[in-house]
Amino acid sequence: MxxxxxxxxxxxxxxxxxxxxxxxxxxxxxxxxxxxxxxxxxxxxxxxxxxxxxxxxxxxxxxxxxxxxxxxxxxxxxxxxxxxxxxxxxxxxxxxxxxxxxxxxxxxxxxxxxxxxxxxxxxxxxxxxxxxxxxxxxxxxxxxxxxxxxxxxxxxxxxxxxxxxxxxxxxxxxxxxxxxxxxxxxxxxxxxxxxxxxxxxxxxxxxxxxxxxxxxxxxxxxxxxxxxxxxxxxxxxxxxxxxxxxxxxxxxxxxxxxxxxxxxxxxxxxxxxxxxxxxxxxxxxxxxxRSGDWWGVGPGAHSHVGGVRWWNVRHPARYADRLAAKTSPAQAREVLEPDDRRVEDVLLRLRLAEGLPLSALDATGRTAAVRATNDGLLDGGAHRQGRAVLTLRGRLLADAVVRALLT
Missing domain, CATH: 3.20.20.70 (Aldolase class I)
Incomplete structure (x- = not known):
């Protein structure tokens, strides 16, 4: 469950x-x-x-x-x-x-x-x-x-x-x-x-x-x-x-x-x-x-539009009852602050083969990216072109790389 x-x-x-x-x-x-x-x-x-x-x-x-x-x-x-x-x-x-x-x-x-x-x-x-x-x-x-x-x-x-x-x-x-x-x-x-x-x-x-x-x-x-x-x-x-x-x-x-x-x-x-x-x-x-917008339909579904995230009630009967009563099925929501959105952007986009621009990182993150490149976790050629891109070894340690870039 x-x-x-x-x-x-x-x-x-x-x-x-x-x-x-x-x-x-x-x-x-x-x-x-x-x-x-x-x-x-x-x-x-x-x-x-x-x-x-x-x-x-x-x-x-x-x-x-x-x-x-x-x-x-x-x-x-x-x-x-x-x-x-x-x-x-x-x-x-x-x-x-x-x-x-x-x-x-x-x-x-x-x-x-x-x-x-x-x-x-x-x-x-x-x-x-x-x-x-x-x-x-x-x-x-x-x-x-x-x-x-x-x-x-x-x-x-x-x-x-x-x-x-x-x-x-x-x-x-x-x-x-x-x-x-x-x-x-x-x-x-x-x-x-x-x-x-x-x-x-x-x-x-x-x-x-x-x-x-x-x-x-x-x-x-x-x-x-x-x-x-x-x-x-x-x-x-x-x-x-x-x-x-x-x-x-x-x-x-x-x-x-x-x-x-x-x-x-x-x-x-x-x-x-x-x-x-x-x-x-x-x-x-x-x-x-890529932090786009989507609407999640159905019991327990999550949605995200413009930095607002919400989630529906989970049980199908409660979900159906709310909509039958012409009420939103959303159970709760959160409004992401700009820094929260930046953190999520780094967390998600670094997992992609294209990576993300180093400009998406703050000064501490860019310093960490240099260390990660020297450690073989980020691609050196991509780093010289202004991007953070995981190497094969970096993919194995992706969560640790993200933490380093965001700490």
């Missing part, structure tokens, strides 16, 4: 945003995130805001009505912006398991976003999917509904690793699903991997990397396993049933991933993401990393 949200400040019942937040709306792009809270079962490592059938999360029909109402609310709240409503560059449907819903429900969400905001030419429209809840027909329907990209949760190619993670699909199903998506006309297909699962060996990880390369996808995300408080995995580790992931092993697995994926023609553009070319990058996630 997801942990407690931040406390924040009270959010107005009508969702009103301060004028300062709207003044530059969409200058760094504008996206819509849609959270689907339903899962067939809970994975042992997951702390997302999701609900299984036994947890009384309400019906998919109720969720859909509420999501459509929130999109309408977003249009009302953002309409006073000086430039009017921005067109939407990206839509990302995540969860949870969006592919548990009828495709028609997802299509209606996309249609409503288009009706309220309009979509930019070539807008990226992504849905996540679990391999076991899709087939060739579903992919064909998603393409017909306007989706341009699909992201599949593969995690591993080894059955015993999937079992530790409580994943239900068979080892080869994710690759098969990726091939079905390509056959249905999806040019952009992502496979998600997790490394460092207790019991996973170097050979297991190498097999997973070989499988995604053989699948021929144009995007791969590879994340180290994080043990989140309150999850089944955390309880198993706490009881000594499973060992805690080892940092040195995680670093070795990352190096294996970078070597295998780079060798297959996929290039890192964010610390945990590799793409075949610029067109294959996840533009929605780039919006987050």
């Amino acid at each position: 997801a942990g407690p949200p931040p406390d924040g400040q009270p959010a107005p019942d009508d969702g009103h945003l301060p004028e300062s937040a709207l003044n530059r709306l969409g200058e760094r792009g504008f996206g819509i995130y849609v959270h689907v809270p339903f899962c067939a079962a809970r994975c042992g490592y997951c702390d997302f805001n999701t609900y299984t059938p036994s947890e009384n999360a309400g019906s998919a029909e109720t969720w859909l009505a509420a999501a459509l109402a929130e999109i309408d609310l977003a249009g009302t709240v953002l309409a006073p912006a000086p430039g009017g409503l921005p067109r939407v560059d990206t839509i990302f449907v995540g969860g949870g398991t969006p592919s548990l819903l009828p495709v028609d429900y997802l299509a209606r969400v996309v249609e409503r976003v288009g009706d309220v905001f309009g979509l930019t030419s070539g807008a990226e429209i992504t849905t996540e999917a679990n391999p076991e809840s899709v087939d060739a027909g579903v992919f064909s329907s998603l393409r017909s509904a306007g989706f341009t990209r699909v992201s599949l949760g593969m995690q591993s190619a080894r059955s015993h690793v999937l079992a530790v993670l409580d994943r239900r699909h068979t080892p080869g199903r994710a690759v098969q699903a990726a091939q079905e998506a390509r056959a249905a006309g999806f040019a952009h297909v992502n496979l998600d991997l997790i490394y460092g699962t207790p019991g996973e060996t170097d050979e297991d990880w190498a097999a997973s990397l070989a499988a995604v390369v053989a699948a021929g996808v144009d995007h791969v995300s590879a994340y180290s396993l994080i043990v989140e408080d309150g999850t089944r995995l955390a309880r198993q580790i706490g009881r000594g049933v499973l060992p805690m992931p080892d940092d040195d092993v995680l670093a070795d697995r990352y190096l294996m991933a970078d070597e295998a994926l780079t060798g297959a023609g996929l290039h890192w553009y964010e610390v945990s993401n590799w793409a075949a070319d610029e067109a294959a990058r996840c533009r929605h996630n780039e919006l987050y990393w």
